[in-house]
Amino acid sequence: MQKIVVGGGVPLRGEVRISGAKNAVLPILCAGLLGDAPLVVRNVPNLHDVKTTLRLLAELGAGITLDDSFTIRIDPTRVRNHVAPYELVKTMRASVLVLGPLLARHGAAEVSLPGGCAIGSRPVDQHIKGMQALGAEVAVEHGFIKARARRLRGARVVFDMVSVGATENVLMAATLAEGRTVLENAAREPEIVDLAECLVAMGARIEGAGSDRIVVEGVERLDGGEHAVVADRIEAGTFLVAAAMTGGAVTATHARPDTMSVVLDKLRDAGAALECDGDRIHLEMRGRPRAVDLTTAPHPGFPTDMQAQFMALDCIAEGTGVVHENIFENRFMHVQELLRLGADIRVEGNTAIVRGVPRLSGAPVMATDLRASASLVLAGLVAEGDTTIDRIYHLDRGYENIEAKLSALGARIRRID
Ligand code: EPZ
Numbered sequence: 094m095q096k097i098v099v100g101g102g103v104p105l106r107g108e109v110r111i112s113g114a115k116n117a118v119l120p121i122l123c124a125g126l127l128g129d130a131p132l133v134v135r136n137v138p139n140l141h142d143v144k145t146t147l148r149l150l151a152e153l154g155a156g157i158t159l160d161d162s163f164t165i166r167i168d169p170t171r172v173r174n175h176v177a178p179y180e181l182v183k184t185m186r187a188s189v190l191v192l193g194p195l196l197a198r199h200g201a202a203e204v205s206l207p208g209g210c211a212i213g214s215r216p217v218d219q220h221i222k223g224m225q226a227l228g229a230e231v232a233v234e235h236g237f238i239k240a241r242a243r244r245l246r247g248a249r250v251v252f253d254m255v256s257v258g259a260t261e262n263v264l265m266a267a268t269l270a271e272g273r274t275v276l277e278n279a280a281r282e283p284e285i286v287d288l289a290e291c292l293v294a295m296g297a298r299i300e301g302a303g304s305d306r307i308v309v310e311g312v313e314r315l316d317g318g319e320h321a322v323v324a325d326r327i328e329a330g331t332f333l334v335a336a337a338m339t340g341g342a343v344t345a346t347h348a349r350p351d352t353m354s355v356v357l358d359k360l361r362d363a364g365a366a367l368e369c370d371g372d373r374i375h376l377e378m379r380g381r382p383r384a385v386d387l388t389t390a391p392h393p394g395f396p397t398d399m400q401a402q403f404m405a406l407d408c409i410a411e412g413t414g415v416v417h418e419n420i421f422e423n424r425f426m427h428v429q430e431l432l433r434l435g436a437d438i439r440v441e442g443n444t445a446i447v448r449g450v451p452r453l454s455g456a457p458v459m460a461t462d463l464r465a466s467a468s469l470v471l472a473g474l475v476a477e478g479d480t481t482i483d484r485i486y487h488l489d490r491g492y493e494n495i496e497a498k499l500s501a502l503g504a505r506i507r508r509i510d
Contacts, residue, residue, distance in 0.1 A: 097482045099473030100505030105341035111329045111348045112138035112493045113322030117284035119187040120261040125167030126194035130317035138493045145185045179205035193266035211462040213421040219259035226250045247272030255391040267309040268297040276307040282392040283352035291320035326353040327398045334402045337365045342377045384412035401427045401468035407447035408436040416445040427465035430458040455480040463491040
């Protein structure tokens with residue numbers, strides 16, 4: 094089991110290149126199943142979840158070639174298998190995103206129920222409801238979602254709650270359905286806009302992506318195409334919070350500041366000086382951050398994927414920050430570990446009250462989920478002494494070479510076996 098050791102007390106300085114967004118590339122790779130010709134995806138981040146998705150697509154029969162280390166070509170023309178097995182789906186819930194494409198392109202799909210994960214039960218009822226609305230017969234049995242449809246028919250789909258994955262699954266399925274589909278109460282995340290841009294490049298007809306009402310005119314077939322994945326706003330946010338916590342001066346390059354305004358505003362509230370210039374975001378921080386209050390919400394609200402990172406900032410900030418987690422029922426797994434580093438946090442239901450302390454002290458801690466592990470790295474960057482983080486496979490799922498990027502900014506961080 095690999096671990097990461099982080100030494101505290103070094104202000105981060107320099108430039109960090111932001112990679113393609115994990116939460117955009119995963120649905121976009123699945124969208125490659127929809128076309129009659131290869132899809133070329135550029136700016137692909139080198140993540141464990143990307144490798145898992147490519148294994149799944151290959152399992153289904155798609156041809157996968159790496160044109161270079163950031164460009165992947167998916168050839169869907171020999172897909173014959175429509176079953177996404179439990180072994181793969183249990184390691185990555187985003188595997189459920191092959192459901193819509195397989196159903197729309199091949200009229201059949203069997204996808205293992207993803208099961209829960211550390212941050213919550215993560216049901217897929219909205220995905221199933223959407224496929225049924227498009228005319229599919231869906232049975233859930235023996236741990237599998239089994240869906241069939243001669244040809245999907247366009248429909249009005251009203252989601253019971255805002256769901257990024259369900260919006261993506263239904264959006265992809267609707268591109269090949271007969272007639273018009275209207276998605277109401279759709280998620281508005283920038284990753285959905287990016288997926289829609291990729292689908293349009295393949296020949297889909299989509300209006301309104303990024304709003305809560307998306308209209309899709311079904312077409313007979315989709316081509317391949319080319320698409321460059323949008324920058325990862327969560328990776329960018331994570332590095333900027335690290336810069337703010339360590340009192341440093343960092344420039345994130347190849348970023349998309351227009352997709353992260355609520356995070357940038359929160360960093361300003363914490364006392365950081367920020368300048369955006371095209372795809373570059375420069376942050377400078379002098380002295381100790383001020384505590385900020387957070388309430389997570391669907392985009393354009395404060396992103397739940399940045400909650401753990403800002404909690405780490407509040408741990409060493411001036412004052413007290415109140416954190417409300419409204420998206421997932423169990424996304425405070427990092428609290429117990431931050432307490433081991435000397436933080437002062439009290440949890441009441443989905444609210445955490447974080448009283449800033451002057452300093453944390455390094456200790457062995459354990460990662461539990463992707464963003465929780467990021468918050469432990471950030472805390473380690475400011476704790477006195479070394480912090481050793483175990484189970485860092487969580488980190489590798491969503492951050493490309495995080496210790497190389499942090500080392501290049503001056504951090505004392507290394508991976509040990
Ligand atoms: C996506 O997960 C992201 N993952 C998550 O990022 C992110 O936290 C989440 O959206 C919210 O922004 C990917 O894009 C691969 P949801 P997803 O469906 O689609 C409930 C990270 O750290 N729900 O928007 O699974 C659900 O339980 C990961 O990068 C249902 O009840 O999230 C949750 O409470 C973590 N029924 C809420 O809705 C459903 O059918 C939002 O979930 C679907 C969801």
